[in-house]
Amino acid sequence: MADMQIDSSPVRTVNVTRYVTPLREGGSLPAIAEADDGFLYVLKFRGAGQGVKALIADLLGGELARALGLKVPEIVFANLDTAFGRTEPDEEIQDLLKASVGQNLALHYLSGSxxxxxxxxxxxxxxxxxxxxxxxxxxxxxxxxxxxxxxxxxxxxxxxxxxxxxxxxxxxxxxxxxxxxxxxxxxxxxxxxxxxxxxxxxxxxxxxxxxxxxxxxxxxxxxxxxxxxxxxxxxxxxxxxxxxxxxxxxxxxxxxxxxxxxxxxxxx
Known part of the structure; x- marks a missing residue:
């Protein structure tokens, strides 16, 4: 894996290119997804659960932690295109993707953690x-x-x-x-x-x-x-x-x- 960028500012923006797999641990159905920079991310959807407020809390909490010297995976803004997910067979996931078009939040996936x-x-x-x-x-x-x-x-x-x-x-x-x-x-x-x-x-x-x-x-x-x-x-x-x-x-x-x-x- 390439070295992770952990500089807190500015937050990079990536475009999601591939939905890999859902993470069923959370109630908001986060997913592992690939972006156009070639990295895998844990993608948090604006169309899930508490919506953008959860994303705001995640962004602020993560970047405050980083500012205090604690270790947090790189946080990025993740753009989801309207065409993304049309081939997804799971209706629940497809609905989530449709509701999340635009700017979402993602954390660098720590493979092997x-x-x-x-x-x-x-x-x-x-x-x-x-x-x-x-x-x-x-x-x-x-x-x-x-x-x-x-x-x-x-x-x-x-x-x-x-x-x-x-x-x-x-x-x-x-x-x-x-x-x-x-x-x-x-x-x-x-x-x-x-x-x-x-x-x-x-x-x-x-x-x-x-x-x-x-x-x-x-x-x-x-x-x-x-x-x-x-x-x-x-x-x-x-x-x-x-x-x-x-x-x-x-x-x-x-x-x-x-x-x-x-x-x-x-x-x-």
Whole structure:
């Protein structure tokens, strides 16, 4: 396999050329697909489940993780042509492809990777604390023992699938209030027992995630994703909410750090 490009900006755009196989693990029917750059990707469809909001969460979560030095497969925008999938015999998949014409999201496929198993692979306290901190920031409910959303590849831990993050954007109503809430679901985080260095990580990560850095990542969201769910929505307004939610949450990170530490004490 060729070396992966992991530079976070700008996000490359590829054109999907071949649907290889569905990945039945997720409810949103992601797939392995080939693009016109010759690489294989795990393709996340705008026509699935939570639609473009899951793609936005995946994009922001992945690029924030990368900005913090965590390992994430390269994220690309993946264009799906109207003609794509017409020969697909599975009606459910064909409907999904038709509903996903345009700009989708894809992650570089880590061939030969294995799902992280806490019983097999021990994660050091610093890395565990970094990932727990990130997921508390993102309000990511999907990093549990049942579904770790982490892969071991080349003896390193890689983070995938942040689509279940930022759940404030499914209602928008009280995003400012939600930005200051503790993340109570951290009690189910698969790495919480090892996360013994949350205070040290908090200080380092707050310094790294400046408002300028956060806004540069939020700027990556395509306008069409920001307006897809509401015809009267203005992309700039939605983008501003994401930036303000994240910067407020970082500024008040002691709230979610204390919640995580409290939850950890009850486990160990």
């Amino acid at each position: 294995i799902t992280y198993d806490p019983a097999v692979t021990v994660i050091e306290p610093k890395l565990a604390s970094q990932i727990v901190w990130l997921d508390c920031l993102l309000t990511n409910v999907d990093r549990t023992a049942r579904n770790t959303n982490m892969l071991v590849w080349n003896k390193e831990l890689w983070l995938i699938d942040h689509g279940a993050s930022l759940y404030f954007h499914h209602s928008w109503d009280n995003w400012a209030e939600q930005s200051l809430r503790p993340f109570v679901q951290v009690k189910d985080h698969v790495l919480l027992p090892q996360a013994a260095e949350l205070d040290e990580v908090d200080a380092a990560y707050r310094a790294m995630l400046t408002e300028e850095k956060v806004r540069s990542i939020v700027e990556l969201i395509p306008d069409e994703w920001l307006t897809a769910s509401a015809s009267d929505a203005i992309a700039a307004d939605r983008r501003e909410v994401y930036a303000r939610f994240l910067t407020a949450r970082i500024a008040s990170s002691e709230i979610f750090v204390k919640e995580a530490q409290h939850a950890r004490k009850s486990l160990i």
